[in-house]
Every structure is written in structure tokens, then in C-alpha cells.
Amino acid sequence: xxxxxxxxxxxxxxxxxxxxxxxxxxxxxxxxxxxxxxxxxxxxxxxxxxxxxxxxxxxxxxxxxxxxxxxxxxxxxxxxxxxxxxxxxxxxxxxxxxxxxxxxxxxxxx
Amino acid sequence: xxxxxxxxxxxxxxxxxxxxxxxxxxxxxxxxxxxxxxxxxxxxxxxxxxxxxxxxxxxxxxxxxxxxxxxxxxxxxxxxxxxxxxxxxxxxxxxxxxxxxxxxxxxxxxxxxx
Numbered sequence: 001x002x003x004x005x006x007x008x009x010x011x012x013x014x015x016x017x018x019x020x021x022x023x024x025x026x027x028x029x030x031x032x033x034x035x036x037x038x039x040x041x042x043x044x045x046x047x048x049x050x051x052x053x054x055x056x057x058x059x060x061x062x063x064x065x066x067x068x069x070x071x072x073x074x075x076x077x078x079x080x081x082x083x084x085x086x087x088x089x090x091x092x093x094x095x096x097x098x099x100x101x102x103x104x105x106x107x108x109x110x
Numbered sequence: 111x112x113x114x115x116x117x118x119x120x121x122x123x124x125x126x127x128x129x130x131x132x133x134x135x136x137x138x139x140x141x142x143x144x145x146x147x148x149x150x151x152x153x154x155x156x157x158x159x160x161x162x163x164x165x166x167x168x169x170x171x172x173x174x175x176x177x178x179x180x181x182x183x184x185x186x187x188x189x190x191x192x193x194x195x196x197x198x199x200x201x202x203x204x205x206x207x208x209x210x211x212x213x214x215x216x217x218x219x220x221x222x223x224x
Contacts, residue, residue, distance in 0.1 A: 004152075034212070043114075043200050043215035044153070087153070096141045096160065096204065097168060098213060100153040 002027045002092040006101035013108050016077045021104045023088035024070040033071050034098065035064050036087040044087055078108045111136050114216035116201050122222045123191040131186040131219050133201030141204045142184040143213070146170065146197040153200065159184055191223045 003026045013019055025033065032051050036044035048057045050066040057064050061082060063074045073086055085105045089098040117132045135142065143158035145168075155168030159178040173195060175187040184203075188195060198220050202213040 036215075041218075043217050046212050046214060049212060089153075096211060096213075097143070097155050097158060098153070100145075102150060102152040 002090060002099045004088060004090055004099050004101040006086075006088060006104050008104060009102070010105045011107070013075075013078055013106070015079055015108055015110050018074070018076045018078070020075070021073040021086055021106070022070060023073070023101055025088075025090050027090050027092065027099075030068075031091045033066055034089045034091075035071070035073055036089065038085045038087055038103070047086075075106070078106075080108045080110050082106065083108045113137065114201055114203055114214055116199075116216040116219050118219060119217065120220050122224065123188070124224050125192060127191050129188050129191065131188075131199055131201075131221075133184045133186065133216060134182050135184075135201075135203040135214075136182065137203060137214070138181060139203035139205055139214075140181070141211070141213075142178065143168070143202050144174070144176065144184070144186045145200045145202065146195075147200060147218075148197050156186065156199075188221075193223045195221065196223045197221060 005024050007022045035047040038044045048064040053068045055066050061076050065072045085103040087103045089100040092099045114135045140161050144156040145153040147153050154170050156174050157176040159165045162178050165176050198218050200218050201216040204211045204213040
């Protein structure tokens with residue numbers, strides 16, 4: 001059974017304090033890993049897709065990396081507007097179904 | 111494009127009532143799905159569809175029905191609401207070609223069953 005585990009569950013940072021979120025996965029043949037951002041009361045917003053170990057993608061202060069067992073979402077010099085829950089997911093089953101982790105709730109204090 | 115739209119945004123039901131959550135997308139996506147999100151449990155797949163006329167069960171299908179008569183619409187029906195179905199429901203859609211796909215989510219419906 002495919003499993004996705006995210007850590008930490010919650011993270012509080014001061015503005016400008018860089019850190020990383022972890023997403024570890026167990027799947028039978030990785031077919032990609034997705035990162036989403038979710039603001040309170042809204043649907044998940046797509047951030048990145050990574051397909052192979054060693055791949056990296058960046059968007060503003062966020063950089064996602066992928067190894068054979070886990071993915072990291074690095075946040076450099078975060079701002080309060082980066083506060084959100086960050087979700088990772090892997091395709092499973094027919095490859096169009098997503099298995100999600102429980103998310104990391106990030107709070108960036110001014 | 112409006113993307114993925116869901117109605118209603120909020121709904122309160124009594125135990126035993128039935129209702130339909132609406133989902134529509136205007137991106138001509140083949141694949142559509144319904145998830146529920148509960149605290150500490152992440153998003154769990156309820157039902158999905160790979161095209162008009164084709165639906166299948168996800169991880170937590172009991173108590174829910176779906177149909178897909180058009181590419182654009184994918185309604186979720188609660189047959190007899192139970193308090194355990196209190197949750198936030200998200201609809202998502204994506205292209206279904208090859209392995210490179212991304213699922214786009216709607217804004218959600220917050221359902222409370224009393």
C-alpha cells in the first residue's frame with residue numbers, strides 16, 4: 001500500500017528564517033511527486049511536480065527536491081504570506097489517483 | 111477559464127437527508143475525482159472518473175454515489191447523510207494522457223451533518 005508521511009506536522013518560523021519540510025513516501029514505482037499549498041478555507045493549489053530522483057524545481061522562495069525515498073520543500077527567507085498548509089502527494093492505483101500526506105502547517109511570524 | 115467550480119460552498123444537513131454536491135470544470139479534462147478532507151487524515155479519494163460514462167471507487171466510497179454524463183460535470187450524491195460524513199469535500203480534475211498530469215482542485219464544500 002502506498003504511503004506518504006509529512007513532517008513536521010506544524011512549523012513556526014520567524015520571517016527570514018529558512019527551513020525545510022519533509023515528505024517521505026513508500027510506493028511501488030514512483031510516477032511523480034506533487035506539492036500543493038492550501039490556505040484556510042480554500043482548495044489545494046498546485047506548486048510543483050517532480051518525476052525523478054535528483055530533480056529540483058523552484059518558485060519564488062520555494063524549492064522542491066526529490067530523492068528515491070523522500071522530497072523536501074525548502075523555504076528560503078520566508079514571509080508571512082508563505083503561511084499555509086503544504087501537502088505532498090504521489091500517484092497510486094491507476095496513476096491518476098493521488099495519495100496525500102497529512103500536511104505541514106507552516107506559520108511565518110513577522 | 112473558471113477552472114474547477116463547486117457548489118454549494120457550505121451546507122448543513124440532518125441525519126438521513128440526501129443531497130448532491132455539484133462540480134464542474136471548463137478545462138476539457140478527462141479525469142475528475144472527489145476527495146474528502148478531515149483533520150489529521152489528509153485528503154482521501156472517494157470516487158473518480160476517467161471519462162464520461164466511466165466511474166470507479168476510491169478509498170472511502172461508502173455512502174456516496176457519482177455519475178459522469180458529460181465531460182464537464184461530476185456530481186457527488188449523499189444518499190442518506192450521516193454525522194460521519196461531516197467533512198470538507200473537494201473536487202479535482204486533470205488531463206488523462208500519459209504520466210505527466212496535474213490535478214487542479216475546486217474551492218471545496220464544507221458539509222455538516224447533524
